[in-house]
């Protein structure tokens with residue numbers, strides 16, 4: 001464990017749920033903190049500097065859990081020691097750093113993955129599988145929002161520019177990663193944001209468009225607790241996650257009538273508009289609302305996908321699986337995707353938009 005902060009502790013406790021994982025060593029910039037973490041978490045060793053951890057021959061993989069602005073330096077340290085790395089989200093604070101790490105991991109042929117744990121929790125894996133099975137048809141719209149009320153502290157990692165602050169890097173990255181997971185690479189993106197006094201974004205709204213006309217609408221905020229859910233709407237139905245979208249316990253699937261954009265549906269739509277505007281129909285609908293709701297609910301299914309602990313165990317198991325099979329990247333969270341997402345984040349944070357309709361032209365991301 002490289003870093004001994006809040007998420008490192010939660011991650012270490014998640015490892016306790018995996019019988020074939022062992023927390024060998026913790027590291028901190030301070031020996032006192034390292035020793036405290038070792039005792040709290042039952043690690044074998046404590047190091048007062050990160051390099052010593054990377055050089056420990058008994059350590060098979062390193063989990064980087066320092067503030068985002070230090071990920072590049074610390075992942076580089078681990079890769080230089082030829083240790084497989086799982087690096088907390090966001091992968092880096094800009095695409096230049098992400099490119100450097102992707103190049104290094106590929107040149108050194110060492111496993112590396114962004115710790116986008118959301119992609120590995122059961123409900124999000126199920127969401128991906130449902131979409132891939134075609135059960136909701138072609139995805140036309142995805143919306144996701146994630147917001148927490150984060151007390152303003154100009155020196156803390158959420159608001160300090162030097163530590164990689166901003167709601168997009170901290171929370172929006174989940175929404176972007178979900179959009180990429182479900183819809184792939186967008187062709188255009190546009191964002192509006194509100195700056196915090198330190199200059200980093202305290203909230204942001206992002207729109208993405210896709211080659212087939214699908215859209216994504218994403219929101220992140222440090223100013224308000226939002227609904228923290230995702231909704232994926234397709235031509236045959238929709239899927240909603242419960243909250244929080246990075247580790248939901250439940251999916252709600254709703255199937256609706258196919259072909260609602262066909263000419264026949266257009267005619268049916270006109271009839272529907274005419275009938276639903278008729279006072280008698282409106283009254284009947286109100287009277288029979290409970291029955292109608294029961295009929296509609298017949299097409300509604302709830303899938304419960306709860307799990308023990310925090311949920312970081314799934315990404316850890318993926319690292320073990322990949323390293324065990326000599327894979328250099330996880331097919332679920334490829335390095336090229338982390339780089340693409342960082343490239344989009346750069347553009348959304350600086351100019352507020354990107355246009356990749358003529359191709360992103362990113363050789364590394366395409367590999």
Ligand SMILES: NC(=O)c1ccc[n+]([C@@H]2O[C@H](COP(=O)([O-])OP(=O)(O)OC[C@H]3O[C@@H](n4cnc5c(N)ncnc54)[C@H](OP(=O)(O)O)[C@@H]3O)[C@@H](O)[C@H]2O)c1
Nearest residue numbers: 003004005006007008028029033065066067068088089090
């Ligand atoms: N996956 C998730 O659910 C999740 C949740 C929260 C955060 N995160 C990510 O995890 C990372 C760490 O977040 P956190 O909430 O655990 O932060 P945190 O509690 O502030 O811990 C960060 C750790 O980084 C180390 N560090 C090294 N250099 C530092 C510096 N210059 N300033 C501050 N800390 C420094 C510190 O460890 P030592 O002092 O012991 O060296 C500190 O304990 C961030 O990238 C964040 O985005 C992920």
